[in-house]
Amino acid sequence: MEIPVRVRFAPSPTGPLHIGGVRTALYNYLFARKYRGTMILRIEDTDRNRFVPGAEKYIIESLRWCGIQIDEGVEEGGPAGPYRQSERRDIYREHVMRLVETDWAYYAFDTPEELEDKRQEAAAAGKDIFQYGVCTRGNMCNSLTLPSEEVKRRIQSGIPFVIRFKMPENEEIRFSDIIRGEIRVLSDALDDKVLFKSDGMPTYHLANVVDDHLMHISHVIRGEEWLPSLPLHVMLYRAFGWDPPRFAHLPLLLKPTGKGKLSKRDGEKMGFPVFPLEWKGTDGSVAAGYRESGYYPGAFVNMLALLGWNPGDEKELLDMDEMVDRFSLERVGKAGARFDPEKARWFNHQYLVRKSPETLAGEFQPLLEEKGIQTDFDRLIRIVDMVKDRVDFVHELWRETWFFFLPPQEYDVKMVKKRWKAETPGILTRLGEILAKAEPFKASVLEVEVKNFLEKEHLGTGQVMNPLRLALVGTMAGPGLFDICEMLGYEEVMKRIEQACRTIST
Ligand code: GLU
Numbered sequence: 001m002e003i004p005v006r007v008r009f010a011p012s013p014t015g016p017l018h019i020g021g022v023r024t025a026l027y028n029y030l031f032a033r034k035y036r037g038t039m040i041l042r043i044e045d046t047d048r049n050r051f052v053p054g055a056e057k058y059i060i061e062s063l064r065w066c067g068i069q070i071d072e073g074v075e076e077g078g079p080a081g082p083y084r085q086s087e088r089r090d091i092y093r094e095h096v097m098r099l100v101e102t103d104w105a106y107y108a109f110d111t112p113e114e115l116e117d118k119r120q121e122a123a124a125a126g127k128d129i130f131q132y133g134v135c136t137r138g139n140m141c142n143s144l145t146l147p148s149e150e151v152k153r154r155i156q157s158g159i160p161f162v163i164r165f166k167m168p169e170n171e172e173i174r175f176s177d178i179i180r181g182e183i184r185v186l187s188d189a190l191d192d193k194v195l196f197k198s199d200g201m202p203t204y205h206l207a208n209v210v211d212d213h214l215m216h217i218s219h220v221i222r223g224e225e226w227l228p229s230l231p232l233h234v235m236l237y238r239a240f241g242w243d244p245p246r247f248a249h250l251p252l253l254l255k256p257t258g259k260g261k262l263s264k265r266d267g268e269k270m271g272f273p274v275f276p277l278e279w280k281g282t283d284g285s286v287a288a289g290y291r292e293s294g295y296y297p298g299a300f301v302n303m304l305a306l307l308g309w310n311p312g313d314e315k316e317l318l319d320m321d322e323m324v325d326r327f328s329l330e331r332v333g334k335a336g337a338r339f340d341p342e343k344a345r346w347f348n349h350q351y352l353v354r355k356s357p358e359t360l361a362g363e364f365q366p367l368l369e370e371k372g373i374q375t376d377f378d379r380l381i382r383i384v385d386m387v388k389d390r391v392d393f394v395h396e397l398w399r400e401t402w403f404f405f406l407p408p409q410e411y412d413v414k415m416v417k418k419r420w421k422a423e424t425p426g427i428l429t430r431l432g433e434i435l436a437k438a439e440p441f442k443a444s445v446l447e448v449e450v451k452n453f454l455e456k457e458h459l460g461t462g463q464v465m466n467p468l469r470l471a472l473v474g475t476m477a478g479p480g481l482f483d484i485c486e487m488l489g490y491e492e493v494m495k496r497i498e499q500a501c502r503t504i505s506t
Contacts (some may be wrong), residue, residue, distance in 0.1 A: 005037025006218050009063075010208065012044045013055035016279035016287060017062050019339075020223060020253045020262065023304045027250060028221045029068045030305070030327035037218070041073030042211060043084045046201045053282075056084075062276040065291055066301050067320055072215075080215040085207050092202035095210045095240070096163050096195050100143075104239035105195055107151055107161045108132075108142040133191040134169050163196035165205075165232065165239075173231045178219075178248040178329045185231040193232055205229060209236040212245055221248045221329070248329045251308045252336040262339045272341035276300070294393035295344070299351040303344050307337040317350055349392040357385035363394045371398075373405045383487060386479045400478070404487055407496050408474025411504055415476055419466040425501040427464060428471065430457070432494055441490045443482035450482075471500035 009025040011017060017025075032039040041063070043056055060075060072078025082088055099105035110118075115132075118140075122130035130136070137144055142164070143151045155161065171187040195206040202210070212220060227249045237244040253262040256270060264287065267274035278289035290300045302318055310333065311318065311326045318326070352360070361380040368375060387400040411420075434453045438445050454464060469481055472493065478484055485493050 003218050005032060005035040006040065006216050007032050007037060007221055008040035008042050008212070008215065008217050010042045010044050010222070011059050012047065012050065013052060013059065014047070014050040015052050015055055016275045016277070017059050018264070019274055019276065019290075019304060022062060022066060022276050023253065023307060024221065024223055024250060025063055025068050026066065026301060026305055027309070027327075027329075027332070030324050031219065031221060031329065032071075033324040034327050038071045039069065040078070040080070040215060040217070041070040041083065042215070043074055044204065044207065045084060045086045046204065046207050048199065048201065058277065058279065065276060065297050067297055085202075085211065088207070088211070089200065089202075091214070092196065092207055092210055093200070096202065096206060099165070099195070099239055100163060102239070103166065105163050105165055106143045107155065108140065108164050109146075109154055109159060109161050110141045114141065131191045132164065133167055134188050137166075137192055160198040162194045162198055164192040165195050165236065167192050167232075167235065173234055175230065175234045175244070175247070177227070177230070178246060179251075179332050179334055180227070180249060183230070187231075187235070190231055205232055205236065209233050209240075213237070213240065213242050217245045219246045219248060221250065224249045224252050248332070251333055253307055254336040254338045256339055256341060258338045270341060272344065294395050295348050296351045299347040300344070302351075303347040307339060308332055345392045352392065352394070353388055357381045357388065360384045360388055360394065360397070364397045367395060367398060368405070375405060379487070386483055386487075403473045403478065403484070407499060408472075410474060411470055411500065412475040415466075415470055416504055419462070419470060420504050421463075424467045427457070427459065428467060428497050428501060431464060431468070432497055435485075435490060435493060438490075441486060443480065443486045446482045446485050467500075468497070470504075471497050
């Protein structure tokens with residue numbers, strides 16, 4: 001019988017969730033949904049020094065915004081709870097004691113100063129680093145070297161200790177990763193990692209393995225940075241006598257240059273967010289978020305999913321259901337995935353242009369209201385429809401449409417110089433007389449009328465259209481001029497022509 005799929009996203013609440021973390025959550029979610037499994041959110045908050053208030057809430061809100069639904073977790077509860085590691089201390093204590101009893105772990109009393117001395121000694125002797133392990137544990141202050149009475153005495157009198165894993169000697173540790181294949185590591189290369197700290201908290205390794213087992217996790221899907229911990233985790237499963245889950249280590253997200261891991265600083269330098277939601281630090285700093293930058297969650301999630309996973313065909317625009325349908329860990333690559341901020345915008349653009357003009361107008365309207373602009377909704381729909389191809393975000397609609405709501409406050413100096421001649425006011429005044437007769441005042445009619453006017457007056461298109469655009473918009477930007485005229489209406493067009501003729505001097 002196939003075991004039921006149970007996966008977990010296990011962030012540490014040490015700050016805002018990086019988009020790499022969101023991608024990990026997303027792949028877990030796609031996998032869970034695909035195999036009708038369970039998606040668990042476990043908060044790994046045992047490192048009290050790195051704990052950041054608000055981070056857990058931020059993580060939960062981010063996942064919700066992305067449409068990643070949690071089946072069991074800190075808010076949902078569930079049969080394998082509690083789902084916050086700080087509430088599971090007794091479980092870890094009990095488990096680490098089992099390892100001590102079976103000789104897979106031992107007490108170590110070395111003080112931070114003593115360990116530092118050892119590191120200095122190793123550095124002075126030209127060794128890479130001091131490794132607490134097979135070769136050195138016999139010379140250290142621990143329950144392997146001290147008489148058992150002394151160990152007992154120390155523990156009873158409250159002398160601080162840690163519990164370390166006793167890595168077996170001279171053993172080949174073999175395991176396989178769904179993405180990376182077979183991996184072999186020699187145990188001698190590994191150190192005796194601390195499993196339980198002097199503050200009574202487990203380390204990541206112990207808590208992570210114990211919880212994955214007790215929560216019946218079938219597949220551990222996580223970032224590549226955890227691959228070096230895997231041999232130890234495999235050994236921990238062996239020490240406990242448990243079957244390990246299957247593992248899949250996801251490739252890194254790389255900088256836009258393709259070199260090195262994508263960091264928060266890259267985002268700041270190049271002006272793109274690396275966090276799903278805006279994050280306000282306690283020091284008053286604000287880090288940009290995709291949500292606040294105007295991204296649609298669907299576009300963001302779609303973009304993120306394809307950073308490392310190749311669905312196998314050309315189709316790039318996928319909603320959550322389609323992604324669930326196609327997802328497979330076998331199609332996740334080993335190589336790092338280069339993050340491309342331009343591509344992120346492209347995705348948002350694609351999602352935006354596929355929305356109905358009604359929806360977009362509805363999204364745009366509150367922005368207009370903030371600016372004190374009231375407009376007829378049907379008119380807004382038509383305006384938005386005219387320019388939506390030119391924007392990536394709803395807030396950019398203002399840049400493309402403001403002149404439908406306000407007359408120009410100034411005229412582009414360069415363009416005035418180039419396009420506004422001494423005869424221009426005369427031409428535009430005569431054009432105004434033609435426009436007055438256009439019936440109805442519609443783009444198609446205006447086009448014919450203006451063409452006739454050009455012919456009759458022997459004028460080039462540029463002589464009329466460019467100054468007219470300057471008068472209406474103030475620059476050379478915007479959609480088709482006749483569409484602009486129609487949308488503004490005769491009265492407004494005339495007002496703007498008059499205003500331009502009054503204000504622009506040649
Ligand atoms: N708490 C670890 C993290 O912050 C979890 C790693 C794992 O998934 O095992 O990423």
